[in-house]
Amino acid sequence: MFTFNIIGVSPVLHFFNYQQKQAQCYYSSGITYLSSHRCSLDAVLRTLDHTDFDPTWKTEDMAKTIINFWLSNLESVTHWQRRLKDADAQTILVSRIAYTEALRYELEDLFNE
Structure with missing residues:
Protein backbone atom coordinates (compact mmCIF):
# COMPACT_ATOMS: atom_id res chain seq x y z
CA MET A 1 0.00 0.00 0.00
CA PHE A 2 1.25 3.46 -0.94
CA THR A 3 0.89 6.85 0.66
CA PHE A 4 1.19 10.18 -1.13
CA ASN A 5 1.71 13.71 0.20
CA ILE A 6 2.54 17.10 -1.19
CA ILE A 7 5.64 18.20 0.68
CA GLY A 8 5.81 21.78 -0.55
CA VAL A 9 7.46 24.04 -3.10
CA SER A 10 11.18 24.29 -3.65
CA PRO A 11 13.65 25.99 -5.96
CA VAL A 12 14.56 23.63 -8.80
CA LEU A 13 18.27 23.75 -7.99
CA HIS A 14 17.69 22.87 -4.32
CA PHE A 15 15.59 19.83 -5.27
CA PHE A 16 18.11 18.76 -7.91
CA ASN A 17 20.96 18.91 -5.37
CA TYR A 18 18.91 16.89 -2.89
CA GLN A 19 18.19 14.23 -5.55
CA GLN A 20 21.90 14.04 -6.42
CA LYS A 21 22.83 13.47 -2.77
CA GLN A 22 20.21 10.75 -2.51
CA ALA A 23 21.52 9.07 -5.66
CA GLN A 24 25.08 8.99 -4.27
CA CYS A 25 23.98 7.03 -1.21
CA TYR A 26 21.34 5.03 -3.06
CA TYR A 27 19.49 2.40 -1.21
CA SER A 28 16.00 1.16 -1.79
CA SER A 29 14.14 2.99 0.92
CA GLY A 30 10.62 2.58 -0.37
CA ILE A 31 10.28 6.38 -0.58
CA THR A 32 10.51 8.51 -3.72
CA TYR A 33 10.22 12.26 -4.15
CA LEU A 34 8.51 13.65 -7.25
CA SER A 35 8.64 17.13 -8.74
CA SER A 36 6.43 19.05 -11.11
CA HIS A 37 6.32 22.59 -12.48
CA ARG A 38 2.53 22.55 -12.15
CA CYS A 39 0.29 21.62 -9.23
CA SER A 40 -2.30 19.63 -11.12
CA LEU A 41 -3.35 16.02 -10.94
CA ASP A 42 -2.33 15.41 -14.56
CA ALA A 43 1.11 16.95 -14.05
CA VAL A 44 1.82 14.88 -10.95
CA LEU A 45 0.59 11.68 -12.60
CA ARG A 46 2.88 12.37 -15.58
CA THR A 47 5.88 12.36 -13.24
CA LEU A 48 5.26 8.65 -12.71
CA ASP A 49 6.22 8.05 -16.35
CA HIS A 50 9.55 9.86 -15.94
CA THR A 51 10.75 8.50 -12.60
CA ASP A 52 12.79 5.36 -12.02
CA PHE A 53 11.05 3.24 -9.44
CA ASP A 54 11.84 -0.08 -7.92
CA PRO A 55 10.60 -2.62 -10.51
CA THR A 56 8.26 -4.14 -7.92
CA TRP A 57 6.33 -0.88 -7.56
CA LYS A 58 3.05 -0.96 -9.44
CA THR A 59 2.40 2.27 -11.33
CA GLU A 60 -1.35 1.66 -11.33
CA ASP A 61 -1.42 1.44 -7.53
CA MET A 62 0.66 4.60 -7.22
CA ALA A 63 -1.69 6.45 -9.61
CA LYS A 64 -4.74 5.35 -7.59
CA THR A 65 -3.09 6.59 -4.38
CA ILE A 66 -2.32 9.99 -5.93
CA ILE A 67 -5.87 10.33 -7.30
CA ASN A 68 -7.37 9.42 -3.92
CA PHE A 69 -5.15 11.99 -2.21
CA TRP A 70 -6.15 14.67 -4.72
CA LEU A 71 -9.87 14.01 -4.28
CA SER A 72 -9.69 13.75 -0.49
CA ASN A 73 -7.45 16.77 0.17
CA LEU A 74 -8.76 19.54 -2.06
CA GLU A 75 -8.01 22.23 0.54
CA SER A 76 -4.38 21.18 0.78
CA VAL A 77 -4.05 20.90 -3.00
CA THR A 78 -5.54 24.39 -3.44
CA HIS A 79 -3.10 25.75 -0.85
CA TRP A 80 -0.10 24.34 -2.73
CA GLN A 81 -1.47 25.51 -6.07
CA ARG A 82 -1.52 29.07 -4.69
CA ARG A 83 1.94 28.75 -3.17
CA TYR A 99 5.21 2.42 0.85
CA THR A 100 3.34 3.00 4.09
CA GLU A 101 5.70 0.65 5.92
CA ALA A 102 8.75 2.55 4.65
CA LEU A 103 7.48 5.75 6.22
CA ARG A 104 6.82 3.97 9.47
CA TYR A 105 10.41 2.66 9.52
CA GLU A 106 11.76 6.10 8.68
CA LEU A 107 9.85 7.66 11.60
CA GLU A 108 11.01 4.91 13.95
CA ASP A 109 14.60 5.59 12.91
CA LEU A 110 14.14 9.30 13.67
CA PHE A 111 12.87 8.53 17.16
CA ASN A 112 15.70 6.06 17.82
CA GLU A 113 18.45 8.58 17.01
Missing part, protein backbone atom coordinates in the same frame (compact mmCIF):
# COMPACT_ATOMS: atom_id res chain seq x y z
CA LEU A 84 3.39 27.50 -6.45
CA LYS A 85 1.61 30.23 -8.43
CA ASP A 86 3.01 32.91 -6.08
CA ALA A 87 6.56 31.53 -6.34
CA ASP A 88 9.00 32.40 -9.09
CA ALA A 89 9.37 30.43 -12.32
CA GLN A 90 12.33 28.46 -10.96
CA THR A 91 10.20 26.79 -8.28
CA ILE A 92 8.62 23.35 -8.41
CA LEU A 93 6.08 21.34 -6.47
CA VAL A 94 7.65 18.54 -4.44
CA SER A 95 5.64 15.49 -3.43
CA ARG A 96 6.41 12.10 -1.93
CA ILE A 97 5.12 8.65 -2.71
CA ALA A 98 6.12 5.78 -0.47
Whole structure:
Protein backbone atom coordinates (compact mmCIF):
# COMPACT_ATOMS: atom_id res chain seq x y z
CA MET A 1 0.00 0.00 0.00
CA PHE A 2 1.25 3.46 -0.94
CA THR A 3 0.89 6.85 0.66
CA PHE A 4 1.19 10.18 -1.13
CA ASN A 5 1.71 13.71 0.20
CA ILE A 6 2.54 17.10 -1.19
CA ILE A 7 5.64 18.20 0.68
CA GLY A 8 5.81 21.78 -0.55
CA VAL A 9 7.46 24.04 -3.10
CA SER A 10 11.18 24.29 -3.65
CA PRO A 11 13.65 25.99 -5.96
CA VAL A 12 14.56 23.63 -8.80
CA LEU A 13 18.27 23.75 -7.99
CA HIS A 14 17.69 22.87 -4.32
CA PHE A 15 15.59 19.83 -5.27
CA PHE A 16 18.11 18.76 -7.91
CA ASN A 17 20.96 18.91 -5.37
CA TYR A 18 18.91 16.89 -2.89
CA GLN A 19 18.19 14.23 -5.55
CA GLN A 20 21.90 14.04 -6.42
CA LYS A 21 22.83 13.47 -2.77
CA GLN A 22 20.21 10.75 -2.51
CA ALA A 23 21.52 9.07 -5.66
CA GLN A 24 25.08 8.99 -4.27
CA CYS A 25 23.98 7.03 -1.21
CA TYR A 26 21.34 5.03 -3.06
CA TYR A 27 19.49 2.40 -1.21
CA SER A 28 16.00 1.16 -1.79
CA SER A 29 14.14 2.99 0.92
CA GLY A 30 10.62 2.58 -0.37
CA ILE A 31 10.28 6.38 -0.58
CA THR A 32 10.51 8.51 -3.72
CA TYR A 33 10.22 12.26 -4.15
CA LEU A 34 8.51 13.65 -7.25
CA SER A 35 8.64 17.13 -8.74
CA SER A 36 6.43 19.05 -11.11
CA HIS A 37 6.32 22.59 -12.48
CA ARG A 38 2.53 22.55 -12.15
CA CYS A 39 0.29 21.62 -9.23
CA SER A 40 -2.30 19.63 -11.12
CA LEU A 41 -3.35 16.02 -10.94
CA ASP A 42 -2.33 15.41 -14.56
CA ALA A 43 1.11 16.95 -14.05
CA VAL A 44 1.82 14.88 -10.95
CA LEU A 45 0.59 11.68 -12.60
CA ARG A 46 2.88 12.37 -15.58
CA THR A 47 5.88 12.36 -13.24
CA LEU A 48 5.26 8.65 -12.71
CA ASP A 49 6.22 8.05 -16.35
CA HIS A 50 9.55 9.86 -15.94
CA THR A 51 10.75 8.50 -12.60
CA ASP A 52 12.79 5.36 -12.02
CA PHE A 53 11.05 3.24 -9.44
CA ASP A 54 11.84 -0.08 -7.92
CA PRO A 55 10.60 -2.62 -10.51
CA THR A 56 8.26 -4.14 -7.92
CA TRP A 57 6.33 -0.88 -7.56
CA LYS A 58 3.05 -0.96 -9.44
CA THR A 59 2.40 2.27 -11.33
CA GLU A 60 -1.35 1.66 -11.33
CA ASP A 61 -1.42 1.44 -7.53
CA MET A 62 0.66 4.60 -7.22
CA ALA A 63 -1.69 6.45 -9.61
CA LYS A 64 -4.74 5.35 -7.59
CA THR A 65 -3.09 6.59 -4.38
CA ILE A 66 -2.32 9.99 -5.93
CA ILE A 67 -5.87 10.33 -7.30
CA ASN A 68 -7.37 9.42 -3.92
CA PHE A 69 -5.15 11.99 -2.21
CA TRP A 70 -6.15 14.67 -4.72
CA LEU A 71 -9.87 14.01 -4.28
CA SER A 72 -9.69 13.75 -0.49
CA ASN A 73 -7.45 16.77 0.17
CA LEU A 74 -8.76 19.54 -2.06
CA GLU A 75 -8.01 22.23 0.54
CA SER A 76 -4.38 21.18 0.78
CA VAL A 77 -4.05 20.90 -3.00
CA THR A 78 -5.54 24.39 -3.44
CA HIS A 79 -3.10 25.75 -0.85
CA TRP A 80 -0.10 24.34 -2.73
CA GLN A 81 -1.47 25.51 -6.07
CA ARG A 82 -1.52 29.07 -4.69
CA ARG A 83 1.94 28.75 -3.17
CA LEU A 84 3.39 27.50 -6.45
CA LYS A 85 1.61 30.23 -8.43
CA ASP A 86 3.01 32.91 -6.08
CA ALA A 87 6.56 31.53 -6.34
CA ASP A 88 9.00 32.40 -9.09
CA ALA A 89 9.37 30.43 -12.32
CA GLN A 90 12.33 28.46 -10.96
CA THR A 91 10.20 26.79 -8.28
CA ILE A 92 8.62 23.35 -8.41
CA LEU A 93 6.08 21.34 -6.47
CA VAL A 94 7.65 18.54 -4.44
CA SER A 95 5.64 15.49 -3.43
CA ARG A 96 6.41 12.10 -1.93
CA ILE A 97 5.12 8.65 -2.71
CA ALA A 98 6.12 5.78 -0.47
CA TYR A 99 5.21 2.42 0.85
CA THR A 100 3.34 3.00 4.09
CA GLU A 101 5.70 0.65 5.92
CA ALA A 102 8.75 2.55 4.65
CA LEU A 103 7.48 5.75 6.22
CA ARG A 104 6.82 3.97 9.47
CA TYR A 105 10.41 2.66 9.52
CA GLU A 106 11.76 6.10 8.68
CA LEU A 107 9.85 7.66 11.60
CA GLU A 108 11.01 4.91 13.95
CA ASP A 109 14.60 5.59 12.91
CA LEU A 110 14.14 9.30 13.67
CA PHE A 111 12.87 8.53 17.16
CA ASN A 112 15.70 6.06 17.82
CA GLU A 113 18.45 8.58 17.01
